[in-house]
Amino acid sequence: QFAMLGLAAFALLGQGERCQVDPRFGTPSATLTTYWSALRDGDSETVAECVLGDAQGQPFPGMLWFMPPTRELRLGEFRSLPVSAGRLYVTYEVRFRPLGALEEQRFETGHELVRLHGGWQIARGLGETSLPEWQPIPRAVDI
Numbered sequence: 001q002f003a004m005l006g007l008a009a010f011a012l013l014g015q016g017e018r019c020q021v022d023p024r025f026g027t028p029s030a031t032l033t034t035y036w037s038a039l040r041d042g043d044s045e046t047v048a049e050c051v052l053g054d055a056q057g058q059p060f061p062g063m064l065w066f067m068p069p070t071r072e073l074r075l076g077e078f079r080s081l082p083v084s085a086g087r088l089y090v091t092y093e094v095r096f097r098p099l100g101a102l103e104e105q106r107f108e109t110g111h112e113l114v115r116l117h118g119g120w121q122i123a124r125g126l127g128e129t130s131l132p133e134w135q136p137i138p139r140a141v142d143i
Contacts, residue, residue: 025050025119028090032111033075035122036094040073051122052114068098077108086115089126 024034024046031050038046077093091110098105110126 021118025121028080028088028113028120029075029078029092031113031120031122032090032092036073036075040070040096052116068101070096070098072097072104083112087123088113091126 035050
């Protein structure tokens with residue numbers, strides 16, 4: 001009997017669904033890069049994938065009044081603080097060059113991220129650092 005039970009248990013090994021982590025959410029920095037690229041592109045579906053369903057106060061496409069149309073967007077200067085297993089605070093810098101602008105713009109922001117099902121999602125922004133105040137963008141002028 002034990003041999004049959006052992007054989008049946010062995011036969012079931014590996015029969016479950018494979019766990020595949022979407023590379024867009026494999027690390028906190030990858031999740032944040034995906035999030036900001038989706039905001040820049042107006043891709044609300046991808047923004048929703050980056051954020052926990054109950055996360056409130058997050059910007060949505062069309063809400064980024066401080067960030068004009070841009071082709072270049074880079075994140076850097078990541079600093080993280082583990083809060084608990086699978087939860088951390090991340091502060092970072094967003095750099096972008098608005099279309100037609102001569103200089104690159106930058107601001108610092110932060111988010112709380114949680115690990116769910118092998119991937120990272122944004123839980124909430126970190127206080128008032130989440131979104132910067134609007135500043136006018138100096139642009140090249142044709143003479």
